[in-house]
Amino acid sequence: MTMGSEIAGAERPAGRxxxxxxRDRVVRTAARLLTEGGTDAVTTRAVAQAAGLQPPALYRLFADKDALLDAxxxxxYAEHVAAKRSAAADSAAGEEDPVAQLRAGWRTQIEFGLANPAAFLLTADPVRAGKTPALxxxxxxxxxxxxxxxxAGRLAVAEQRAVDLIHAAGTGALHTLLALPPERRDPGLADALFDAVARSVLTDAPALPTDDTAAAVTAFRALVPRLPRLSPAEAALLDEWLGRDRGGA
Incomplete structure (x- = not known):
């Protein structure tokens, strides 16, 4: 290897x-403009100027404005989810009621959507949502x-059904609130909707098999992955049997 090729090889990692x-500076700049001014604020010229670049430089990093918006x-969302994970881990480590944790997570998500309407509405497009791993x-x-x-024995339906209902209700609540001027938004609407969903997916207290078979089966399915004496195949088979009892997950 010649001296020139050695130098070139050393420069390549530095160039990357x-x-x-x-790219990180551009993405952070675009994210700030999106949060502060919505999608109209994220123009090639505005992002380049705020990031201290010439507009052509952006096209060497992103194919078009849509790619920049995706990033x-x-x-x-990545910053939001990182905060949610940290809060969820802290809650799980404590003695907080898991239903209270679920409600807290709902409120956090509603607050995020109201504070970041442009980012939320962009992910309402299923195609764009698929490009957002943080979702x-x-x-x-x-x-x-x-x-x-x-x-904890508090779930009256299959886990996936509960997840889907909560996600759909939260998305609907945010769409409804964001469609209204801020002064016309009902501050209690999201909490009322969570209460309605909770009544359909939760039991009032931890269930025993003789009290609520469905809730007991759901609770046991949640514990199956923690059973130490089962092989992965045995755990999967047991979960399948329990799901069949519930009519599938």
Whole structure:
């Protein structure tokens, strides 16, 4: 290897690092403009100027404005989900009622959507939502909260049904609130909707098999992965049997 090729090889990682730093700066800038001014604020010229670049430089990092918006939305949601995961871990480590944890997570999500309407509405497009991995991680936080409710014997329906109902209700609540001027928004609407969903998916108290078979089966399914003497195949088979008893997950 010649001296020139050795130098070129050393420069390549440095060049990639500079490119990643520039991309990160651009994404953070676009995310800030999106949060502060909505999608109309995220223009190539505005982002480039705020990031200290010339507009052509952005096209070496992103194919078009949509790609830049995708990255900005991912950044906004990633920060939100990281905070949710931290809060969920703290709650799980304490003695807080899992239903109270679920309600707290709902309120956090509603507050995020109201504070970041542009990012939320962009992910309402299923195509764009599929380009936002942080959304999938956020759904996993919800599943973890629902699983703790199930393990406590408080869930009256299958876990996935509860997750789907809560997610659909939260999305609907935010769409309804964001469609109204701030002064006309009912501050109690989201909580009332959570209460309505809770009545359809929760039991009033931990259920015994003789009290509520469905809730007991759901609770047991939540505990199956923790049974130490079962192999993965045996645990999967037991979960399948229990799901068949509930009419499937």
């Amino acid at each position: 690092a500079r490119r990643e730093d520039t 900005a939305v991912e950044h906004v 999938a991680r956020g759904m996993e936080v919800l599943r973890e909260r629902v699983r703790r409710v199930a393990a």
